[in-house]
Amino acid sequence: MKSLRILAVATVTLAIFAVEAEAQKKTSRKTSTRKPTTATKVIAPLDVRTAREKVQTQKDNVTFYIQQLGPIANALETLEPAYVEKRLNRANQAKHEQRKASFVSTVRNIRQELVMLEAEFRTKGALQRYSTSLVGVADIAAESEDLAIAAKFVEANARLRDVEKKLVDALMMLPR
Numbered sequence: 001m002k003s004l005r006i007l008a009v010a011t012v013t014l015a016i017f018a019v020e021a022e023a024q025k026k027t028s029r030k031t032s033t034r035k036p037t038t039a040t041k042v043i044a045p046l047d048v049r050t051a052r053e054k055v056q057t058q059k060d061n062v063t064f065y066i067q068q069l070g071p072i073a074n075a076l077e078t079l080e081p082a083y084v085e086k087r088l089n090r091a092n093q094a095k096h097e098q099r100k101a102s103f104v105s106t107v108r109n110i111r112q113e114l115v116m117l118e119a120e121f122r123t124k125g126a127l128q129r130y131s132t133s134l135v136g137v138a139d140i141a142a143e144s145e146d147l148a149i150a151a152k153f154v155e156a157n158a159r160l161r162d163v164e165k166k167l168v169d170a171l172m173m174l175p176r
Helices: 002-024 046-084 090-123 125-133 137-149 153-173
Strands: none
Touching (some): 046 153, 090 125, 090 137, 090 153, 125 153, 137 153
16 A cells, blocks of 8 residues: 555656656747848938938038138128228229129129039939929029129128038938
């Protein structure tokens, strides 16, 4: 009877451990034959990418000239009343005229580049959908040029800042 009792206790003990071992087994998952989906990067057409580079270049140019022309515009406007009243000596008058002409020429060159950029966006088929972001940028540059010709150099520089903002907006619209 004692051996039967030992055999019963051993069987119950083994059954308990077998149930616990069964509960801890991990079920094997079926492996999927599906490949994981990878995100494909959409590349913009070549025309759009080159146009984006051109807009970026023009934005960099305008930013550079705003930084360079800012102090010059302040100096020109400070000296303008003395120039108009002919209180400057001839050497300073000639230097002032040269700086004014250089300022106007720089703004004119910026405007010409922006006119070409805006025209390219209007004429190329792939770029026409993005041309709305650049519409008027050449007009703002023309206003800046007119202000520079009228000896309102600080205002002309401020209008170039508006051009810069429009170019940044255009860059945001163009895909990479």
